[in-house]
Amino acid sequence: MSDSPIHSRDLGRMTLALLIAFALIATGAAYWGVIAAEGLRTRDDNARNVLAEQRIARGAILDRTGEPLALSEQGATGVYVRRYPHPAAASAVGYYSLTYGVAGIEAAYDAALRGDEGRDKADILLDELLHRSPAGSDVRATLDLGVQEAVVAALEGRAGAAVVLDAAAGDVLALVSLPGYDPNTLDAQWDALAADRAASPLLNRATAGLYQPGGAFQTVVLAALLGAQTDLSDGGERLLSRTVEDGRAPVVVGDLTLGCTGDPPGDVLTLANAYAYGCPAPFVAAFEAGLTGDFLWERLRVLGLLDASALAGFQTAAARITQPGSAASEAWAALLAGQGALTVSPLQVAQLAAAIANGGSAAPLRLVDAVHGPGVSDWQAVAGMRQPVAMLRAEVARALERAMGYAAEANAATQQAQGDGYTLYGHSALAYAGPDETPYAWFVGFARSSEGGHAQTMVAVVVVEGERDPAAAARVAGAAFAAAHAR
């Protein structure tokens, strides 16, 4: 070995260097495979997440009669595709997109639908180990497809929003926002939908759209005026029949001149007449009738108009405003006319209407009432707060009901919501928004029926955008009541 050109020491060093390099590779593999793995696995561009998602037998969403609103169908490659047989229900059902996430009921009950709920840890671990895709639970919505489709049809493609409730249970029977989208083709049309700022088809107007209430605010002011009365043993008769001088006189708020929405009989009106025909003067002058700013503001809070309504999984909204100072008479006048800083969502107003119909307390709103797990024989009721929330004194609610009942008989526009088989209570109004004073038609009301001894009250709140005729909103509500009554 002495004449060898190679020293074994050099061979040893070279071997050691190579082994160190191999150890570095092993360290690199451990780093990416274990230490930095979580951040890499959850990256958006990890197609594995999408592929895994496509293998989940996502549960179906059914309407209250069992009609499927959303279901997953397995294709030839074992990949599931989400299908929505009734795109008209999209504003309630929402969407499920591998690219754009989830919305609506799809978002609210995502964990149940994809099967993450109701499995213990051991099952989840075993499924992951064996690469078994979990099966999700079916979800039953309170939505009534018949009512939903009737409302969509009645809106005739116009922009607007509507909420229909079963007043006693707080069940949402219809939740409509137009223009909307077809969840079946959402991925392909997303860019166009998101870019359309004028129509905002992705905005859920019913839950998160904030509208100028305009004349619809008269119900709130009337509730405050009634609430300020200590003695309502006469059912509010004294207050409602009080005559108002110049009751039909137009009111100027900023650039707007507001008048009645109907044609009241005579110049001297009772408060009930002014409310029925939507004449703003007595309401804008409410402070002269003894109402104070602090009292009104407290009423707004109790009626849920200062906070977003709660509807599981839905993005809801409320106007962010502060109480005007006592000297800001113009701000108060605008507020009382419904043309001030306070804007409201149809859902907030629907909850108020439900409280009126319910004798002053409103059941918490819900859009899903039961879940059906795979391999479980029965539907399980969805847990949640079911305790009604008191919003109005019972006497105030009764007096408001009387006023709305009278308005439904008196106002020709409101009568458009009338139909066979139920008694109508309602109020029609107009609101104006934006610098170009776009008109909005409102209907707020409910219908009582007692066929076969089964009493039922349906609440409907409708907003039709760009509409000067309050009857347009009432007609949509009428379609909703007729559909709800027919079921």
Place this chain on the structure above:
Amino acid sequence: MTSLTPHRADDLEEHAPAARRERLLLALGGAFILVNHVALLLARDRPVSHLWPVMVWALCAAGGHALLNRRLPARDPLLFPLAMLLTGWGLNLIARLVPSYTVRQTSWLVVGMAALLALTALPRDLRWLRRYRYTWLIGGLALLFLTILIGENPADTGPRLWLWLGFGRVYYQPSELLKILLVAFLASYFAEHGRYMRQDTVRLGPWRVPSPAFLGPVLLMWGVCVIVLVWQRDLGTATLFFVVFMAMLYLASGQALLLVGGAVLLIIASAVAYRLFDVVALRVDIWWNPWPTAKAGGYQIVQSLIAVASGGVLGQGIGQGQPGIIPVVHSDFAFAAIAEEWGLVGTLGVIGALAVLVVRGMRVAAQARQPFHMLLAAGLSVLLAVQGLLIMGGVLRLVPLTGVTLPFISYGGSSLLTSFTVVGLLLVLSERGGRAP
């Protein structure tokens, strides 16, 4: 067959424990490959008949073992089982990733096996390789030159590094052959001039380096190889040649300074290549920070890392992951696919198997009695090691990605043939080294 000495009975008996150990290791490797292949068939709902590659593998292992027992009874008992384990693992992986390539890769296994066994039949002093070093190397270079003229790419895009063999869709990559010929050339040259290299040195500042008179011819030959490779944009192989050359020069001269100089040269060469070649600049930029271009240029490496991350410790199981998301996963990113489906346990297995193979190769070098054999064994071991390190490091973003294959495992016939030839040479050398004098 003239050099084959007839074995005496006690000779075979003497080596029986080593043969038993090799048989046991082959059986264990075979069990691993069979279990994985069965799991693949179950995961993919394929018929039992798809087990045939495992049968071919088993025949190769059994036949090879039997023939090696007769021809090289004193061989290293780990080299052959490790090579077969990695090759079988590669077959599993190709049957999983690109089933349509299974026939071709299995055929190349048979060809590689035949080459390995043919080497054991040649004169064991390997004079045929040492004496005609210029002929061999120039022949290899000529083949490489041919790729410039009539080279093709089986995928129809990318560098034309292959020669069509005249039938079917069978191609050969001459740079693979050149790897072995270059190592043999360097081993032969350094072995002949080694002593002078150590004695006849010139001063370079405070250091002594081998005289240019000895380094000149070898630098010239090596330089031509590298220039042709760079011309062909086969920069991975060029880098491999550079590192192997530096390692062998160090072993021949014993001058650690040469390694430092080589490293400096490599950095300078990289900097120049970064400026001159867009492909180099792109690769280096992507390596340095792939995240902003994760949807474009950095897609492959980012997806590779995500695949490694998806594997975790135990892996998803064969056929259960999604390594197919990585473009050309079966050649450049075979290691990432192993990481995804066999997890960290699998990658450590591959790293460990390669490392043991390399250590055994270096051991063959240490036990060799002729300088040529020492340098050849060491050079071939370093070749395997560096090639594995380059591609595994590339897949894990430790070094810029170079398009070299993972020895034994990646798809590619020329590469598999080269790896088997290397193991065949190491086996022959181990027989000589392991024999009592």
